Amino acid sequence: MNGVLGLLLLLLSAASTYVRPVVTKECDSINMFGGMCLGVRGRSTPLPSALEECQVTDTDIAFLLDGSGSVAGYEFTTMKNFVVNLIQTLQKKTNNIQFAVSQYSSGCDIHMNFNEFSRAYNWASSVRNIRQQQGGTMTAAAISKLVGQLFVSSAGARPNANKILIVITDGESEDGSNLPSAIARADAKKIIRYAIGVGNAFDSYRARQELDKIASSPAKDYVFKVSNFGALSKILSTLEENIIAIEGIAWLHSIHGRVRPITRCQESPWREDVSLGILPLTDV
Template sequence: MASIPCVLTVLLICLSLEHMACHGPEQATDIALLLDSSGSVRNVEFKAMKQFVINLIRKLLKKDTQFAIAQYSSSCDIHVNFSQFNSKGLWEKQVENIRQTYGGTNTAAAITKLANELFVTSGGARPDATKVLIVITDGQSLDGYNLPSAIDMAKAKNIIRFAVGVGQAFENSRARQELNMIATSATDHVFVVDNFDTLEKISSSGEDQQLYRKPH
């Protein structure tokens, strides 16, 4: 794996999103964040993941940007859909109040649910908005055999996908391949960090270290 020095994951995501919004600064964007809450994620790690989400939203929050937040393990729970997100300041409490569900890692089922129930008008998604999904996971899924069909569904809805992998599980080539499959682009939309402490650090400003690495 190659290191990318002096770069924050969150800034790369921001730059990528800005590049995608090439139609103008007022381009509407709907961003969903999907958090892995499986049993392999410790409670303190899940809290670090939520803090990463808070920091990320702070950096991306702007006019005409909506957010939705979901967690998944054996099942998937949508905690805040696009119409429920409160951009006036209460959204941080909405994230903090999410309680980890534990269980297995059914990533494909979660992506399918968001495509069917979140990236639709009833989930608050806007037909004219750029659709973005950011998946944060600590390992390989248990339902990987369903991942191709889940990704096809996301592609059919023009959902741009980022994959953030946390932990040593992604030293495994099959786990890395799964991240590459989840993401729209294996080159630009896949990010891997060593642990959840690093995940929290890189989402804060002022960290100028080689904390971030990218699968190849």
């Protein structure tokens, strides 16, 4: 046991000379240095020659919940609980993310902008107490409002932060013809968008195409479809991992002299001939 502990201390000490500590985060491996998960896998070999950069970026995440009349009351409650659970999970991983919560139907209400969320005494209760609007489904108008009124400095959005919008909806919009212009405005602000479609409405080709339009490209990486609101919990861990991966990239040299990007705390196809389980990736 003493020999194993000594090896771990030696490896972590060596790692700290290559990675500048920036932020401490919870990690599934043995420790975190500068935002990168380090863990021993396979036999020990020398560390990579250099870690060029290790930076952690801020991230602003806004949730846009479908409060239209087609969503049953208990389903709206399930959706709010999903949002609370995802936020709590992310808060355990990092302190670089801030949140905002909005709802839309015929209109769009920003219940908590980034400033209000950070100041909330009990934000989870505030989210759970959001009352459902019950109206139409004006998705494009809602996205446009968030781009212009939420992802702005006056609402607490940070100019250099990653911007993420998570849209949860149970059906097609009533203003689909306005989606291209709304998405263009979101793209202009570099807002990364996840689209979560709930229910059998998205069995139709047209509805699936609309989800693809709402989401960032490629759609396969940013679109989720679940059969019902109860199934939202099944995508929580995947969505969490994707968001953490967006939060930053660590650039490093492999032992073969090639520079590779590795996302933080994300499982990668590790090779056994590399120490600490941090590289290399397959060639890209």
